[in-house]
Amino acid sequence: MTRRYLEPAMTTPGVEVRLHETILYNSLYRFDDDVLVNPHVLGAPAGQNPVLHFRYIPGGRSFRHYMKSFDYAWERGTSA
Template sequence: MFLFDNHPDLPNLLAEKAKAGAQVRILLGDPESEAVRQRDEEEGIGGDLAARARITRRYLEPATTTPGVEVRLHDTILYNSVYRFDDDVLVNPHVLGAPAGQNPVLHFRYLPGARAFRHYMRSFDYAWERGRPA
């Protein structure tokens, strides 16, 4: 949700990128899933994590009618948040009991032979394949 708070034009930007040929894939925790409920409990945020997932999905709605923008929900364990932009990936590891904003963000760049970038993208793809359309 923080992305929309800081970039309210993000849905339009995502739609423009998709129209220009980019593949935009957004994978959100299913607000009805046990994984979201458990993380919410561990972070002590009183049900607000599911609400944040629903709000984020609502913010994305203007972009979702654009071909090339796909949003899915998943119910896998929420180990980290992954944000990929071309050859860069930002990873926000979820430290048990701490909200995402209190945890570090790791920056990896794709380089031939480097493993970290591909490692996190395999993780994303694994959850993506198990997700369902939002």
């Protein structure tokens, strides 16, 4: 479903989408120094769960914490 929503953006210069087979407990969407985190709650579709917005702040920990997970999946992903 996400791929269908992102399809129009996939041909935009500077936009990159990758697919992976890792198990995630969040959907992560990175935009430069911002990351949107959609936590997965068992039994509820993603659209019924909150979206958390984290911005990179020097010395802050939340953005870097989620980016470690993002980078792990990104490095193992393949171009869509």
